Amino acid sequence: MVEHPSAEEAARALRDVDRRRDQALGSLHGAKWVDLTFALVIFLCLASTDFLPSAAGWSGLTMAVLALGYGLLLRTRRGAAWLGHSARVDRSAIPPRFVLGVWLVFVAVCAAMFAVRPLHVQIPYGSTIMGAVLAIVLVVFGQHLRRGLAALVRRSRSGGAADGHA
Amino acid sequence: MATPDLDPLLLDPTRLSIVALLASTEWAEFRWVRDLVGLSDSALSKQITNLANPGYVEVKKGYVGKRPRTWLNLSDSGHQALRAHVAALNQIVEQSQRAGSTHRAEEPSA
Numbered sequence: 001m002v003e004h005p006s007a008e009e010a011a012r013a014l015r016d017v018d019r020r021r022d023q024a025l026g027s028l029h030g031a032k033w034v035d036l037t038f039a040l041v042i043f044l045c046l047a048s049t050d051f052l053p054s055a056a057g058w059s060g061l062t063m064a065v066l067a068l069g070y071g072l073l074l075r076t077r078r079g080a081a082w083l084g085h086s087a088r089v090d091r092s093a094i095p096p097r098f099v100l101g102v103w104l105v106f107v108a109v110c111a112a113m114f115a116v117r118p119l120h121v122q123i124p125y126g127s128t129i130m131g132a133v134l135a136i137v138l139v140v141f142g143q144h145l146r147r148g149l150a151a152l153v154r155r156s157r158s159g160g161a162a163d164g165h166a
Numbered sequence: 167m168a169t170p171d172l173d174p175l176l177l178d179p180t181r182l183s184i185v186a187l188l189a190s191t192e193w194a195e196f197r198w199v200r201d202l203v204g205l206s207d208s209a210l211s212k213q214i215t216n217l218a219n220p221g222y223v224e225v226k227k228g229y230v231g232k233r234p235r236t237w238l239n240l241s242d243s244g245h246q247a248l249r250a251h252v253a254a255l256n257q258i259v260e261q262s263q264r265a266g267s268t269h270r271a272e273e274p275s276a
Binding site: 006020023082087088 | 174186192195262
């Protein structure tokens, strides 16, 4: 670009800045083996409540420790690289309304689970079935779900800040 | 027409792309940036040196297992430079749009 860009060149540069930011958000993914490990652990933990009811306590603890360890590893460069992440998204790049939306969905799911609990619906091997479904969803659709989330972030970002505004 | 404060370093489209990519991340691996920008190792290394000299990009090297890795991150001054540059580019576009609408308003109707 020349020292004094024309309006067309400036507009092109702004579009490129937006495109690169979207590209960065859309190119963040982890290793497949991490999805497989999480899927296996989720299945084993949920299946254990059907087959080993006494193990319900430690299976929940295992899940919590694994999730915490994953979160902590992602915060460090070496840990994230080990988990197959080549970059860490900047929190400021995620629009607050997207974060609010994710929290609302999370609260709604928790509320729905608590609402269903008193009904005492007994499905034979319900936890095992739930574990298998969650594990399959994670393995088969894990990458698609992440791409979908990235697309949602991009959409909510472009709605709030157009033309390269930071 | 006033000339906005454009950053001469960011007038280069490749450098602007690298900075824009890094602006959405806390840090990124060298090869991730290389693949997305579509440069060779040496070409990206040269651009990173240009951006690291004024302190826009910080470079950290390390190992994961036995493999060497290089991580890049946009410094606060880099973020600031990008914001100022984008604001200047916006100003150019807006000035052009204003000039265009004034020109159309001054044209005698047929």
